[in-house]
Amino acid sequence: MFTLNDKVAIVTGSGSEKGIGRTIALTLAEQGASIVVADMNPAGIWDTVEAITENGGKAIGVEVNVTNKESVDQMVAKTLEAFGRIDILVNNAGISQKVTVEDMTLEDMTRVFNVNMFGLFLCTQAVLATMKKQQYGRIISLSSVSAKRGGGVFGGAHYSASKAAVLGFSKNLAREVGQDGITVNCVAPGLVNTDIWKSLPEEDAKKVIDSIPMARPGETREIAATIAFLASQEASYITGEEIDINGGSHMD
Numbered sequence: 625m626f627t628l629n630d631k632v633a634i635v636t637g638s639g640s641e642k643g644i645g646r647t648i649a650l651t652l653a654e655q656g657a658s659i660v661v662a663d664m665n666p667a668g669i670w671d672t673v674e675a676i677t678e679n680g681g682k683a684i685g686v687e688v689n690v691t692n693k694e695s696v697d698q699m700v701a702k703t704l705e706a707f708g709r710i711d712i713l714v715n716n717a718g719i720s721q722k723v724t725v726e727d728m729t730l731e732d733m734t735r736v737f738n739v740n741m742f743g744l745f746l747c748t749q750a751v752l753a754t755m756k757k758q759q760y761g762r763i764i765s766l767s768s769v770s771a772k773r774g775g776g777v778f779g780g781a782h783y784s785a786s787k788a789a790v791l792g793f794s795k796n797l798a799r800e801v802g803q804d805g806i807t808v809n810c811v812a813p814g815l816v817n818t819d820i821w822k823s824l825p826e827e828d829a830k831k832v833i834d835s836i837p838m839a840r841p842g843e844t845r846e847i848a849a850t851i852a853f854l855a856s857q858e859a860s861y862i863t864g865e866e867i868d869i870n871g872g873s874h875m876d
């Protein structure tokens with residue numbers, strides 16, 4: 625129905641082998657976008673770039689630490705040098721940790737916020753001038769069901785808080801840039817069928833599955849498909865929104 629031909633997308637955290645980011649990068653490329661595969665894992669970056677180009681798509685790899693402003697600015701500069709524009713930013717890079725509040729250190733809290741919220745801020749801020757100049761942009765950020773439900777299977781309260789911060793930040797920004805042709809949205813996945821899910825003991829996995837109306841984890845392509853839609857021209861009047869992709873495990 626829609627195409628991303630001639631669009632340029634940066635996908636952070638797209639170097640993870642079984643992660644959501646790689647599938648997002650592949651999906652946007654299939655729709656015609658040129659992709660910047662941005663991650664701090666060099667081997668993973670090149671695997672994703674190879675997978676896209678083998679599929680007939682266009683991609684470059686950029687090593688980035690989203691928590692470092694200089695590194696993020698370089699990512700944006702390399703994108704503009706290679707493709708001349710930035711239409712789509714997918715803030716996907718994220719980290720998690722299972723720990724109770726009682727046992728959590730300030731360092732734990734800082735580490736998680738540094739990537740999930742402050743890194744997202746740096747990447748978002750770094751693309752705004754270009755998107756404003758173009759009077760076009762799509763910013764899509766990964767929140768999580770745990771932001772709304774109060775915890776998930778794999779994250780602590782710092783993870784939930786960081787993903788809730790992403791929602792508030794995105795809504796505020798959506799108001800700031802609405803008149804510049806830039807939309808800002810989030811997706812909030814529930815449990816997704818990635819490596820971390822596969823590592824769960826069978827008994828625990830069964831308990832989780834029993835709590836999901838659709839009785840299965842989501843697939844990375846199901847997250848990527850929603851993001852591809854939000855990234856499209858056709859989603860032009862959706863902003864400040866957050867889409868739950870969780871098999872019914874949390875309903876607003």
Ligand SMILES: NC(=O)c1ccc[n+]([C@@H]2O[C@H](COP(=O)([O-])OP(=O)(O)OC[C@H]3O[C@@H](n4cnc5c(N)ncnc54)[C@H](O)[C@@H]3O)[C@@H](O)[C@H]2O)c1
Pocket residue numbers: 636637638639640641642643644645662663664665668688689690691715716717718719720739743766767768769812813814815816817818820
């Ligand atoms: N997997 C799930 O069930 C699930 C559910 C809800 C939300 N999410 C969110 O989706 C996103 C992707 O999750 P995933 O399971 O694919 O994770 P993942 O761990 O497989 O991939 C995350 C990627 O981010 C990269 N990364 C981490 N810190 C970085 C930094 N400082 N700079 C650059 N890159 C960095 C890693 O190298 C990795 O490639 C995350 O934001 C996560 O919080 C995941």
